[in-house]
Amino acid sequence: MESLDYLCEDTIAAISTPIGKGAIGIVRISGKDALTILRRLFRTKGGKEKLEFEDRKMYYGLVVDRFGEPIDEVLAVYMKAPKTFTGEDVVELHVHGGIVVVRKVLREVLACGARLAKPGEFTMRAFIHGKIDLVQAEAINQLIEATSELSAKVALEQLEGKLSKRIKELQTRLLELKAVIEAAVDFPDEEVEIIESHRIKEHLRGLIDELEKLIQTYREGRYIREGIKVAIVGRPNVGKSSLLNAILQEERAIVTEIPGTTRDVIEETVTFKGLPVRLLDTAGIRESADVVERIGIEKSLKSLKEADVVLFVLDGSEGLTEEDLKIASLLNRKDNVIAVINKADLALKLTCEQLKETLGVGRCVIISAKEGKGIDELASAMMELLLLEPESLLGGDEVLITSERHRELLERAKTSLEKALNSLNLGYESPEFLSMDIDDALKALGEIVGEVTTEDMFDIIFSRFCIGK
Structure with missing residues (x-):
């Protein structure tokens, strides 16, 4: 670890709160010159310089620019090394959260000799100084x-x-x-x-x-961290976008009776039983002369190959069509496919037994995306397919x-x-x-x-x- 100490020679600074409007914005400084920079920028409410700062005590006052002009009222705290997150002297300036103010304060900190921190550099210094190991840094x-x-x-x-x-x-x-x-x-x-x-x-x-x-x-761990990738596929107008909207419980995708409305892959994240699920609403797969629609179909086929779960949506009110059979032939594996018979609010011409026999899929759920029925059963079917029991994933010492x-x-x-x-x-x-x-x-x-x-x-x-x- 000592060979990496040269990476910590500079004093670094950065905005540590999200960019945008907010009640508070924090500018963080770490390094050997952190206290010196605080002394140069901080003034009491009466405008006097302050040279002595107790460890971990919050001070109310002003931050001034290099010409002595006030920038903002702030709360400032100095944390003495080595008992800090980075293991170095750390200063935090808590300013009002407007982006103009926060950036101006950061600019003055940099003008006093600090360098803008690289992504993750505060955490990297915590690792170098033995505060955390690399697993904890990534965590x-x-x-x-x-x-x-x-x-x-x-x-x-x-x-x-x-x-x-x-x-x-x-x-x-x-x-x-x-x-x-x-x-x-x-x-x-x-x-x-x-x-x-x-x-x-x-x-x-x-x-x-x-x-x-x-x-x-790792399989379960990847699902927890990255989310389960679920591709919603099928021919045009079977209700793929309606299914996405029903799962999200909001009108995220445009739904019309015009085939080919969805031209690109729409991705949204939702939580099922505590697990993040990345839903990919794809363009309807069919033969098309439209260049833009063909690009969308190519993306649909790519999503189908990369998905952990494929929801093969069929229009139960129309029965099985030649287009459905062509899509079924494109499924490179059947063990990750759930057949979804949609439009249960209409008279159905399809049954799960028929699909299992014809398409060779092992799982089938009947839903009405329009009325939001069958969505919970679909979520359970996905968990069963992946052999996941979210409630027991973190049991005991695992x-x-x-x-x-x-x-x-x-x-x-x-x-x-x-x-x-x-x-x-x-x-x-x-x-x-x-x-x-x-x-x-x-x-x-x-x-x-x-x-x-x-x-x-x-x-x-x-x-x-x-x-x-």
Whole structure:
């Protein structure tokens, strides 16, 4: 971590509240010159300079520009290092939330020698100074971006160190195993057998199983973090947009009797049973000479391939048509498809049994998008299809992986241990090579929590943060 200290030489500043109108706007400053900048800008209500600031005490007064002219009435607080979020001296200026005022205060802070912070740079400094590990740093961003109570809860658990603790437990077990193996390197001439292959194999299998269990949680974790991608597909005028509106309980998509009204993919997010669901209302799939409509249809086909769940909407009042059968042939898999028979408010000419037999789909729900009937049953069908039980996802001591980066590194650690186990199974018991495989696994786990870091990794992770965090 010491090799990264050069990244913290500057004093940084940024607006830490959303841009726009609001009651309060906060300008945050972090670094060795934070207190100096506060002394230059802050005045008492009577206009006098103030040089002494107690740690964590809020002061009421004025912020002035470089010419001594008042900008705004503020509350200012100085927080002394190292007991701060970043581990450095931190100053916060709480000003009125108008964008003009907030930006003018930030401009004066920068004029006093601070540099505009990069995305995520405050959090990065917290990591560099050992306030949080890399998993917790990423969890902060996940918490900010959470779109449901469940995703916020998972992010908070990671911020509190639940995943980090599990990773460190695995590291400890690997280090203990490595110590046993390296004893054979240190005492090669001993007559007693140092490496007991059966015990090493047993430990490796246990660690591989633990890693696999963590990896398997990524599917649910991804759904919680990114949302379940649900594509609503079908031929024109079967009620796809009406279904979207019924789920959202608002008129988000234009609904007309004219085929081809939806020309592009409309995406909206809604919460089903605590899980974020990304609904993609697609253009009706059919043969079309209209260039714009054809582009929309191509996007529909792409959404169909990328979706976790496909809602294949059919007009129950018309029965199965040739266009429906053509769309069914485009479904690259059937296990993620729910047939949705719409227009139950009219006389139906379709049954679920008929669709299951004809199209080979395993799930079918009858709804009336116009009257909002059957929507709860549809939500339950989606959860059953994905084998999800949102209420029990965070039960007990279970840890969920929500990051693709974490999943890839866990896979890498698992592969390294499988390589070591395979060597033992083939009779190759070289302590040196076994130790190298375990080192590779340790390195992968170290990258998860940030014990092994590079500046490139920082750029990738922290560039996703907002400025000011």
